[in-house]
């Protein structure tokens with residue numbers, strides 16, 4: 001019989017490991033909401049043009065990694081490779097960007113890039129991200145960066161390194177690009193095929209090309225930080241002054257360019273040595289031209305997205321995964337006979353309605369096997385109910401997490417109260 005496996009570059013997240021994902025998601029929701037962000041959910045696929053115009057046709061993401069297909073009417077569609085462009089499209093289409101600003105949105109979901117799978121790099125991966133539209137001040141950038149750093153503190157992850165830079169605006173970047181092209185041109189014979197084609201139109205892509213020869217070539221390339229115009233330089237200085245007023249530590253990274261074309265001014269990445277081969281847990285920055293580029297109002301934006309698979313690798317490496325507990329059942333109602341079975345059936349449903357996590361035997365197992373199952377499922381308490389317990393209206397509860405603690409007799413009517421107090 002044919003057996004099927006998950007497509008290359010995708011992974012099932014089974015119930016046994018989902019607790020850590022829920023921990024990451026609920027922590028992120030709590031932190032984001034404290035900063036005034038509300039959740040947004042956009043389609044998994046968009047018209048391809050949203051990404052081509054938004055992210056840039058010269059980028060690796062658009063040029064090589066998109067899952068693009070024609071629908072039945074021959075329209076080109078793409079599985080979302082990232083969240084920023086789709087969120088921008090949704091906020092323009094709904095008219096949100098014409099309303100009161102700033103707008104603060106967050107998202108959690110799957111994204112798709114046709115990349116060579118490796119540690120922390122998949123074809124279907126998950127991101128948790130935020131986007132803020134409408135506030136251009138350095139204070140807005142500081143808020144996003146502080147939010148990112150606090151989020152990782154809440155995850156319990158230490159030793160992250162925040163890399164920070166500025167890519168300037170279209171004006172100052174034009175001067176930088178001209179210098180960069182002149183620098184690259186001197187050794188253009190060492191460029192990979194892609195960079196050879198794009199270095200005169202989009203030289204910044206050479207700076208983040210993964211090809212070894214290209215990265216060696218740009219080792220001593222000029223840095224955007226030396227070309228910032230007065231406005232961009234003041235913005236960046238003020239951001240650093242604001243961060244200096246907090247305990248957020250960062251490293252000025254003269255080489256940071258990011259892999260997507262929409263960025264302007266502030267860019268940042270959060271790295272950790274144990275976050276997989278690429279080491280980058282989060283990438284983000286300002287994208288002041290994106291809304292206009294996608295046909296919306298000329299409104300600034302800034303945000304970041306973290307890779308959940310890389311977060312999981314880091315949580316595991318830091319020993320945090322072990323302390324994340326599953327929402328195991330609180331009570332196992334084992335049945336000793338027909339009377340016990342009937343009571344377990346009604347009682348379990350009563351307790352479940354009150355919000356307790358309760359399991360009873362639905363497979364006709366014997367008492368011994370039921371108790372074994374209670375252990376396997378990690379139930380907090382277990383009890384055996386039979387005719388005697390039903391007649392007495394009382395059960396004996398055993399604490400499954402502390403074998404030495406004495407068994408407790410509890411009236412059947414008071415089990416809910418007992419669980420509330422003891423779990």
Ligand code: HAM
Nearest residue numbers: 082084120121122125280281282283284303304305307
């Ligand atoms: P990005 O740097 O392309 O930025 O991706 C953000 C994060 O997603 C990365 O740092 C990494 O953790 C994770 N990631 C990316 N590709 C993969 C992959 N193939 N497998 C596993 N994890 C991956 C963006 O996507 C921007 N939209 C971020 C942003 C939001 N900028 C402003 N707002």
